[in-house]
Amino acid sequence: MLITTAKDPDALCRRIARAIYLATPSSHLEFRGKRTLASLVSKARKKRFERVCAIYHSRGKPSEIRFLEISMRDWCWMVPHLSITKILHAPAMKGSISQSVGLQIKGTKAKVLRQLLSIKGKPEEAQSSISSSASKITFKLGNKKLLELGVKYEK
Secondary structure, eight states: OEEEEOSSOOHHHHHHHHHHHHHSTTOEEOOOTTOOHHHHHHHHHHTTOSEEEEEEEETTEEEEEEEEEEOSSOEEEOSOEEEEEEEEEOOOOOSOOOOOSOEEEEETTHHHHHHHHTOOSOOTTOSEEEEEOSSEEEEEETTEEEEEEEEEEEO
């Protein structure tokens, strides 16, 4: 999965993107800059990714996490998308932190998140985890909490 931000992201959007990248095995983080969404989709295709995850902001605050499903010919927005209602925990990540090689997704919205993230099966040795409920998502790498968001699942 290619993880990116909207154009001109704030520091909090960058933190969210980095936390999702660290927790999601085999993903690639690339800040959008001035590139179009179509050029990012093209890059994702070249890397053989099935998904693009984009973190958007509104009025200076992170507002949405949206997913694109990519095929060889076109792409489409996936449903649901996640509206960010509150940032509960998003510490600055200093130093070198390695990306996870395994991910476990648990909680009441695990099936939805597994589909959005295109995660199949349960890795034997999960280094990271995502805990999900109808109103909150927590990303962890080992015992370290990377991110906790209040969310709404929007159709």
